[in-house]
Amino acid sequence: MAEPVAAGAVRSLARLTKQLHSSLDLSPLTNPRTGCVRLPASAHRSGTCSTPVLPDPDGDPNEALAALSLGATMLDLRRLSKHLTMMLTVLNTAGTTEPTPQPKPRTPRKSPRLEVLTGPTIVETRAPAIRCNLEDDPRHAALHAALSTPIRPRDDHSGPAFSALLRMAANGWRTDDVLSAARTAPALEYLRTGRYGGTGRVQRPDIDRFALRQWDRALAAWNRWTQKHPCRAETTTDKGGRFRAHQIQHAAGTDPTQWSGNAGVHRRCVLDALCLIAWETGRTEFDIDQRRLALTAGVTQPTASRALSWLRENGWITRVDTCRGTRSDRYRLDLPAVEVRTESQGVPAPDPLLGTRLHQILLHARHDLWTSTGLGGACGATHRALLSGHHSTSSLSQATGLPAATVTRHLRLLQDLGLVTRCGRAVKKVVSAMAAAAVKLGVAGVIEARQRLYTAESLMWEWWQRELAWRRAPRSRKPVRAEHPLPLLRGRFPTGKEGRADFAGALGRVLASLSRAVALAA
Structure with missing residues (x-):
């Protein structure tokens, strides 16, 4: 540094860098006395x-040391902080952050474990993106009362504000809701103003940026606590969602033939994804867009749209509300008209590991291997049934609803790819075998590319909606373009020579921005 830097600025920059590079040691940078x-x-x-x-393995170390000896200014630190914030926002929006760890179930020794498979997870399922009615939750009412409690001028403001942010993270608040509360809630006065003198307060120059930095700290602290105390981190209040997911899974398993074939397997994956959302949110109604649902179920967006139409026609789901602007459709999980009888005298309790089991199934269905034309979702269903303990052809046919000849053909294909032994059993190293098979078929990275494309399309649509809001607003009350956390979405939407919106150019710019962010993170 060419000039002294405040300890708070270094601490904020270090914690921001820690979110992108987990190997960074914060202790030397966050201890101004001895660090x-x-x-x-x-x-x-x-x-x-x-x-x-x-950066270059063949480069000269003396040149790197000479570059470090030039010194940096506060302007360089601000540029670095802005760049890191943009990268973190893009990665969070693209769903490339590490998923919340799921509890591992007790599986038999002979069956390979699937929880180590990697792939896109539900983007912001636990907290931000699933919109639910939280007003009827007693915990939400208590948090709302705490936010409405003012703080005396002489008292500490930072402690209660961070405590409130931790409670917001535990209750699953979205980033937009946090920013809205930061502008008005009395308990979050620390996010709006800083102490000046004894009891005076002065307004912060950038409230949203400071609030986002504190919100990231609270999310990181809450994630660390949930990893250390997974049994006590249950924050979902069941409003019937878990029981409904259990009922739907039980009803869907009574007739496997309706989920046979590639179309049937895709419909079942979409239904499993909806049940997983209901399990994690605890509610039977939620908003979910087709692209995020397609990424969760391992299918394409048109396939997810057709699956939703089929599920609505057959009584599995009901569309309660249609999409408006950037808000997606709202669906409600329903039981079909077919009555499902059980031999139990009472209502069976939901399986406590249903969410983990659905997560494993969807991880397997999202693999790049099943995007190959020669395999498809039906072959993936056969492989999942084989991993779950079905070994004979008749047992696999009964579990998948496929004809015996189709199951035999699938086993032959899986054996040629090295996923099944000659005895008809799944290989032990299933993860590495599936990755090698995807590379062999030339489909490695298909799901990741699809995720980047769908994320870019969602960001482009949000950009266009912001542009429409700016155009339709009165001249005296135009929204400020620099409010969005993504710098790309702060400018004007691209237009062609005739003044019409250039959606292809906007999509290309968003895709290029996401590709650069992923390349820098790698």
Whole structure:
């Protein structure tokens, strides 16, 4: 640094960098009294010397040291902080952050575990994106009362504000809701103003940016606590969603033939994704857009649209409200007209591991391997049935609803790809075998590319809705374009020579921005 820097600025920058690079050690940067960072080439206690990581392996280390010796200014730090915030926002919007760890069920030793499979998860399922009616939740009422409680001028403002943000994270608040509360809630006065003198307060220059930084800190703290206390981190209040998901899964399993074939497998994956959302939110009604649902179920957006239409026609779901602007359709899970009888004298309790089981099934269905033309979703269903313990052809046919000849053909294809042994059993190293098969068929990275495309389309639509709001607003009350956290969406929507909206150009710009962010993160 060419000039001294405040400890608070370094602490904020270090915590922001920690969210993008988990290997960063925060202790030297967040302790202004005794913390220090060793200079490059300085001796280490293990007997070696610290060596800077060079962008070019064949480069000269002296050139890197010379670049570091030039010194940086506060303007450089602001630019770095702005760049890191943009990267973090893009990655969170694209759904590339690490998913919340799920509890691992007890599985038999002979069946391979699927929880280590990687792939896109439901984007912002637990907290931000699923809109539910929280007003009837007693915890929400208590949190609303705490936010409405003013703080005396002489009391500490930062502690109650961070405590309120932690409660918001535990109750599943969205980022937009937090920003709205930060502008008006009395308990969040710390996010709007800073202390000036004894009891005076002065307004902060950028309230939204400061609130987002504190909100990221609260989310990180809540995630660390949930990882250490997974049994006590249950924040879902069941409003009938878990019981309805259990009923639907039981009803769907009574007749496997209706889920046979590629179309049937895709419909079942979409239904499983809806049940997983109901399980995690605890509600039977929620908003979900088709692209995010398609990424969750491992299908394309047109396939998800056709599956939703079929589920509505057959009484599995009901569309309560249609989409408006950036808000997606609202669906309600319903039981079909067919009565499902059980031999139990009472209503069976929901399976406590149903959410984990659905998560495993959808992880398997989202693999790049099943996007190959020669395999498809039906072959994936056969492989899932084989992993769940069905070994004979008749058992696999009964579990999947497919003819015996189709099951035999699937087993032959899986054996050629190295996923099934000659004895008809699944290989033990199923994860590496599926990855190698995807590379062999040339479909590795298809789901990731589809996720990037769908995220770019959603961001482009949000950009266009903001442009329409700006155009339709009166001249004296035009919205400020710089309010959006993504710099790309703050400018005007691209237009052609005739003045018409250039959707292709806007999609290309968003895709390029996402690709750059992913490349920088890698």
